[in-house]
Amino acid sequence: MGSLANQTLPTIAFSSQNLEVGSSSWLSTSKQVVLALEEYGCFIATYPNFSPQLHHAIFQASKELFDLPTHVKMLNTSDTPSHGYVGQQPIVPLYEGLGIENSTTEQGVDRFTTLLWPSGNETFR
Structure with a gap:
């Protein structure tokens, strides 16, 4: 082996x-x-056109997202399997995933952002 x-x-x-x-x-x-x-x-x-600043901003936004309390992340649901919040599974206890329905549309991003940050989060958006 x-x-x-x-x-x-x-x-x-x-x-x-x-x-x-x-x-x-x-x-x-x-x-x-x-x-x-x-x-x-x-x-x-x-990707050469991917600036270090953008790289840093994406990781900061991801950290902020996954640092939300579990009960908030669980608000993200979907009828499509594994497209909402996925986590808290005994077989993979460290795994978490958050799908953003219609992530390529402004409406999809707005819905997701408003769901997890009702007071707004313009930086994440």
């Missing part, structure tokens, strides 16, 4: 070219993503 200490996660570099759906670069990159997810369950994504 191999040593887990010697394994490293695959790193996939994203660019404007390989994000163009249907391009040969996109097809190649999507194959790398599928392989990484099948073999490791995750990968390290790099």
Whole structure:
């Protein structure tokens, strides 16, 4: 059996070219993503246009979100399995997930933000 200490996660570099759906670069990159997810369950994504400031802001917002009390996070429900709050499971006690329904729309983000922060949270939004 191999040593887990010697394994490293695959790193996939994203660019404007390989994000163009249907391009040969996109097809190649999507194959790398599928392989990484099948073999490791995750990968390290790099993107040169992703500033350190944006990276920091996303992690700060994520920390603020997951630091909310559990009863508040549990308000996020969905009819679609695993799209609301997922957590507090004995088999994976450290896992939590929060799905944002319609996350690509202003209305979806507003609904999620208002649900978890009734007084508002413009920074998260």
